[in-house]
Amino acid sequence: MQLATPLFTAMFYSITTVQALSVIDNVLVVTAFPLYFLPTFVDYTGLYPDYIDLSLFHQIVLVYVLPVAFVAQTATIWVTVLVAVNRYIAVCRPYQVRHFETLFQFARWIET
Numbered sequence: 001m002q003l004a005t006p007l008f009t010a011m012f013y014s015i016t017t018v019q020a021l022s023v024i025d026n027v028l029v030v031t032a033f034p035l036y037f038l039p040t041f042v043d044y045t046g047l048y049p050d051y052i053d054l055s056l057f058h059q060i061v062l063v064y065v066l067p068v069a070f071v072a073q074t075a076t077i078w079v080t081v082l083v084a085v086n087r088y089i090a091v092c093r094p095y096q097v098r099h100f101e102t103l104f105q106f107a108r109w110i111e112t
Contacts, residue, residue, distance in 0.1 A: 017086060021079045024072055031069035034061045 041047070089097060 017079060017083050021076065021083060024075045024079055028069065028072040028076055031065050031072060034065055035069055
């Protein structure tokens with residue numbers, strides 16, 4: 001019994017990319033909370049005024065969480081593009097999947 005058929009491989013990559021997209025989106029949501037929600041919450045309610053005064057927590061958030069948020073945002077965009085290309089190939093070119101087994105063959109297909 002051979003499990004590495006093109007259909008099985010395509011399904012595996014499709015599921016893996018969607019799972020990666022969900023993990024990256026969760027990272028983006030978690031990092032957006034201290035960056036965007038907390039300052040607005042403090043301004044609106046007046047609670048925890050020390051948060052805005054460049055406290056140690058706010059400095060740590062800006063130094064360590066902001067780059068992670070930007071990386072997660074960029075990764076979300078590129079994984080979404082990858083899922084879109086994967087779905088385009090699966091829907092519009094289902095019989096040519098075997099030609100896309102290597103990256104070099106896929107690049108040649110894009111050039112034509």
